[in-house]
Every structure is written in structure tokens, then in C-alpha cells.
Amino acid sequence: MVSDRDRAIFEAGIKLGALYHQWVGTPISRKSAVTVESAIEQAVILQPFVEEITVHLDRDKMVENSFGYSELSGLMLDVEIVTRVRFTYCRARLLPKDGYPLMQIVECYAITKNSRHR
Amino acid sequence: MVSDRDRAIFEAGIKLGALYHQWVGTPISRKSAVTVESAIEQAVILQPFVEEITVHLDRDKMVENSFGYSELSGLMLDVEIVTRVRFTYCRARLLPKDGYPLMQIVECYAITKNSRHR
């Protein structure tokens, strides 16, 4: 059987994988970064099961090429997402680790029906 | 705590989400479909935790535009993936349902250490 926890985790994975491949390659600079962060957040939050999303792009990794700009790379992305399926939440993260853009489950938790309406 | 099952599910989600946004938009035709299917499979199988991947593109949805080709859309994709974390497997699917490219967990199962080495 597939539990709510399973589905919340699955959805967190989907959203992080999708985000990565949708946005990598976009021309980016320190000046445009805040708008791109906001556009990514607004695109992700539209999708089903997403409760929260924060995107931070590492300005220090925006090394300019010979034409004065960078491209968004996976290692620039610091993303935290919270998905929810009924009363179960999953918090997951995309963050560089040892030169790899690692996606990890941070925690999952269920709230009781009551606690939610208190 | 994050279990092997959790991680296998998370990885299946990542791969399906990534695949979707990497490949949607590619010019496609009935003739090129088999090569694109193979390229997607070969790209996905490279990634960690992927045991199996099969990609089928729905030729019937490849309606030609006025220039004689289509673009790969999410609704063309029929994908089945198996991920594994240690002894736990997750089988997931991307398949159109009611006009939406739905991703779903099909089943998860663990094998015993022994059965694996028999």
C-alpha cells in the first residue's frame, strides 16, 4: 500500500527533479538572481501538494564568462520544499555536497486532525 | 528517520520530475521517436539508484504542426521506473490520466539479503 507519507516524499522528489531540469542553463547574474528566485518559487508553488518553497541562488558561484554573465547551474541551487498529502508533510532539500547537487529528505511528520484545527 | 523505502520513493520522484522537464519541448516525429526513447532511457539509467527505466512515447499524440513535426509533450510520455536503495525497490509510473501527466508510485518492496544472493 502507498501511504500519505510515501506520497508526500514522492511529490517532494518530483518537484526538486523538475525544478532542477527546468531552470538549469538560464542566463543569470547577481542582479537578476532575485527575480529568477521568485519566478522559480512562484512556478513550484503552483503545483499540487506543495506547501512551501524557498529558493536561494548562490551569488558566489555566479562567475562571469567572457560576455559578462553566468548560467544557472545545479550547484548554485539551495532549495527547501515542503510537500503535504492530507495530514503528512515532507521537508526536502537540494543543496551542493562535495560538488554534487544533492537532494535529500530532511524530515517527514504527520499532524493529528485535531492539532490542525486548533 | 528516513528509511530505505523513503529514499527509494524520493529518488523515483526526482527521476520522473527531472525527465519530464528535461525532454518536454523536443521536436519529435514517429520516425525519430525510437531514438529519443532510447536517449531518455540511457540518460536516466546513468543516475544513481535507478535499476530499470522504460520509456514509451505515444505516437498517436504526435500530431504534426504546419511544418510537419510535433513537440514532445508530457501527455506523450509513458514511463516506468524502478529505483533501489539497498534492498528496497520502488516502482513508479508516469502516465496520462484525465488529460494530466500523472506520476504515481506503483509499488515498493524489500527483498531479504539472502534472497538476493541466492
Place this chain on the structure above:
Amino acid sequence: MVSDRDRAIFEAGIKLGALYHQWVGTPISRKSAVTVESAIEQAVILQPFVEEITVHLDRDKMVENSFGYSELSGLMLDVEIVTRVRFTYCRARLLPKDGYPLMQIVECYAITKNSRHR
């Protein structure tokens, strides 16, 4: 020989083709459209030879799927770009025509060195 006009035209084509395949597939809604338009403009203007870029997304084409959002499609895009190589400009457009996202050169023109510094 390759003229400035040739190069301005070539760069306009590059930018429109790139923009199209970078952004198609992004989850979008009427509410997030203005941020995504701005993110696209800010990404394109970073690139060499781009003088002006305006992006308008057709809200009427944002038909919600069963989960309440759309994906950015090529037919939503109305883009006008001006590229420049030295004293020669190229204005080009991406606009739906007969159900196809058509890219076209609008006009090219050169300014004299003098007129530029007056």
C-alpha cells in the same frame, strides 16, 4: 563575408530559439505570469548583443489543468527582441501564427556613427 547585419540577425535567432526551449514547460498561472515575464526578460538581456527584449505571456491561453495551473507553452509567448552588432540593429518577433509559434525578422537597420553620438 559575414556582415554586421548578418550577425545581428543570427544573434536574434539564437536568443529566440534559446528562450523558447529554456522556458517552455514552466508551471504558470495568471498570477505568476508577470514575474515569469520579468525573469525571462532579465535572463535574455544579460546575453551579448541584446539591446531590448519584451516578453508578454498570453493569459487567455493559460487554461488550468485538473490541478489548477498551466504550463508555459510556445503559443503563449509574444516576444520582441532587438539585437545590435556595432551600428546595425535587428528587430525580431516570436508570435503565434496559425497555431505555430512563428519567429520572424521584423526589420534591420544601420545607424551612422554620427547619428549615434549626436
Place this chain on the structure above:
Amino acid sequence: MVSDRDRAIFEAGIKLGALYHQWVGTPISRKSAVTVESAIEQAVILQPFVEEITVHLDRDKMVENSFGYSELSGLMLDVEIVTRVRFTYCRARLLPKDGYPLMQIVECYAITKNSRHR
């Protein structure tokens, strides 16, 4: 006025820009490279005005990450494309130069109606 030469150049730009942003980020290895090259070629050749396309991926740049694979980067791409509008051809190239994936017009030429049917 927009000449056939202008349009052939514009189309070459569109195709190179599109290709770049469609495929960058795809997981890749030396083993899968030949299939991905073929998939890119078959996708591009479908599009209007494309006469020839050859894609070569630089295996030497496929440095494996900690999980044993690479991602297709712009600097791996060596692409030559020929577009045609009526009797005018444009040959263009995407090739790394000084660490930047440079797109350039190689040559344009017109053939006479007669020479074509000889």
C-alpha cells in the same frame, strides 16, 4: 526587406539556440553519447529550413561526478548546421572558444536555379 540570406541566417541561429537550451543538463556518459548525438540530430532535422545537422559531443569533457556520470554542458557541444531558404544556404557552428560555447556563421551561399537541377 528581408532576404533569403537573412532568413537562412536567422533560422540557423534559432536552431542552435534552441538545441543548446533543450539539451544542456541531460545526464550523459561516454557510452550513451552516441545515442544522444543521434537523438539531437534527429530532433533538429525535423524542423523547417534545416538541410544538415551534425552533432559531436566532446567525450573528454565528460568528467564523472561522484555518482559516475556527467551532465551535458554547452562546452561539450560541437555542432554544425546547414539551413536553406529557397536557393540560399547558411552554414553555422557551435564550438567552444576560450571557454565559451560560441555560435558563429561559417558561410552563406546561393546556388543558381539551374545548378540545382543539373
